[in-house]
Amino acid sequence: MNSTTRAPLSPECTETQARDAQHHLHPFTDTKALNAKNARVIERAKGIYIWDSEGNRMIDGMAGLWCVNLGYGRPELAEVAAEQMNQLPYYNTFFQTTTHPAAKLAEQIAALTPGDLNHVFFANSGSEAIDTVIRMVRRYWEVVGKPWRKILISRENAYHGSTLGGVSLGGMGGMHAQGTPMLPGIEHIRQPYWYGEAAEGQSEEEFALECAKALEDRILEVGPDNVAAFVGEPIQGAGGVIVPPPGYWKEIQRICKKYDILLVADEVICGFGRTGQWFGSQTLGIEPDLMSMAKGLSSGYQPISAVAVGDRVANALIEDGGEFNHGFTYSGHPVAAAVALENIRILRDEGIIEKVGADTGPYFQQQLRERVGQHPLVGHIEGTGLVAGMALVKSKEPKAFFGKDQDAGTVCRDHCFSNGLVMRACGNRMVLSPPLIISREQIDEMIDLILVCLDKTEASLKDLDWM
Numbered sequence: 001m002n003s004t005t006r007a008p009l010s011p012e013c014t015e016t017q018a019r020d021a022q023h024h025l026h027p028f029t030d031t032k033a034l035n036a037k038n039a040r041v042i043e044r045a046k047g048i049y050i051w052d053s054e055g056n057r058m059i060d061g062m063a064g065l066w067c068v069n070l071g072y073g074r075p076e077l078a079e080v081a082a083e084q085m086n087q088l089p090y091y092n093t094f095f096q097t098t099t100h101p102a103a104k105l106a107e108q109i110a111a112l113t114p115g116d117l118n119h120v121f122f123a124n125s126g127s128e129a130i131d132t133v134i135r136m137v138r139r140y141w142e143v144v145g146k147p148w149r150k151i152l153i154s155r156e157n158a159y160h161g162s163t164l165g166g167v168s169l170g171g172m173g174g175m176h177a178q179g180t181p182m183l184p185g186i187e188h189i190r191q192p193y194w195y196g197e198a199a200e201g202q203s204e205e206e207f208a209l210e211c212a213k214a215l216e217d218r219i220l221e222v223g224p225d226n227v228a229a230f231v232g233e234p235i236q237g238a239g240g241v242i243v244p245p246p247g248y249w250k251e252i253q254r255i256c257k258k259y260d261i262l263l264v265a266d267e268v269i270c271g272f273g274r275t276g277q278w279f280g281s282q283t284l285g286i287e288p289d290l291m292s293m294a295k296g297l298s299s300g301y302q303p304i305s306a307v308a309v310g311d312r313v314a315n316a317l318i319e320d321g322g323e324f325n326h327g328f329t330y331s332g333h334p335v336a337a338a339v340a341l342e343n344i345r346i347l348r349d350e351g352i353i354e355k356v357g358a359d360t361g362p363y364f365q366q367q368l369r370e371r372v373g374q375h376p377l378v379g380h381i382e383g384t385g386l387v388a389g390m391a392l393v394k395s396k397e398p399k400a401f402f403g404k405d406q407d408a409g410t411v412c413r414d415h416c417f418s419n420g421l422v423m424r425a426c427g428n429r430m431v432l433s434p435p436l437i438i439s440r441e442q443i444d445e446m447i448d449l450i451l452v453c454l455d456k457t458e459a460s461l462k463d464l465d466w467m
């Protein structure tokens, strides 16, 4: 159904919108602006599609918020949740107690993660996993007798969550500007965004080394013996899907080793198949000491996150750390853990991640570059597996970006929403991260829609005199 043939809203829907406007404060939202037009009510979903209360079907090109890796409507997940709720809906893991699903899930994560990430700490969200990382790496250095190693180094335009720890560690200027002050002891270096920030004519390899050198420079500036860890997303997600150029991670890894600094991969988006392997660290060649994960761990069917901890840190904490004074009421929640286990079983038994790696991922990337890359608005496309970002530009040649107040991304996003596609804008970068079960035919359908929406966006931007 398109916008000219809109069905009247049901009374239930109108009531929901009114309640929402009166009482609900949405995350990352200008509530006044939202209430002036009412929230769209999403009512149901199946596979890669979601439906709103007006009957509009949309391809969910974002898998919710990068999380519904299995797609919507898998009854197995609902069934294990119900079974677990009937058996044991909740018990904590504080009182020298555990539960069957929490222990099994820890074992599974240890087996799936690369290297010696053999221990797991549970939380509920990506932000809580990151807060756990911050406390755990600092605690590690206390336990091994170097309590002065406090500084964590992250990157500009990184996203690591919205709790005080997560927002401080992340590198989003707009977030740092609100609710100050941020946490002390955190440093940010430049991001490896080649298309947007490399010098004219600079190769990707040269730029990769220059960006990695920023880490070494900062380590030397603050004193190597004061640095606890470097934290990075294998591929920056909310920053606009920025894939570091070849050689970047290898050099970052070398620098961390040289100065004995812990390396943390924030796998909240990349984990559980997004890049065509179980973890982005495998795709990008990273050997992290710790790994944070959430989202795809349960395909978003339950809130759950985890930090996988390598032997070096875990053994020190276990052998010499005594009690670690950290944790959450719902750490290792049995229902969330049972759902995560079933999610992992399906991802594995149905070969979903292998298919992303060998078939749908490469197809998606190739089709995007061949078909969408031609569009006059699209300056550059990057991504791997089933995650991609494209830069919207005023002009491709010579390269010209939109101005600070020219929010082309939002114009494009709005056209997408009105035309049956959820594609997110991160500034003037459009990002895609569809459910991992998307088929080749559905990829074609999604790309057809992207082209329609880009044409409409181009027309709107010309009307605005931005192009």
Ligand code: PMP
Binding pocket: 124, 125, 126, 127, 128, 130, 159, 160, 161, 162, 166, 233, 237, 238, 266, 267, 268, 269, 294, 295
């Ligand atoms: N880290 C990364 C890399 C993320 O992308 C996100 C969320 N998009 C988070 C942490 C925070 O996760 P949450 O919103 O579940 O707190």
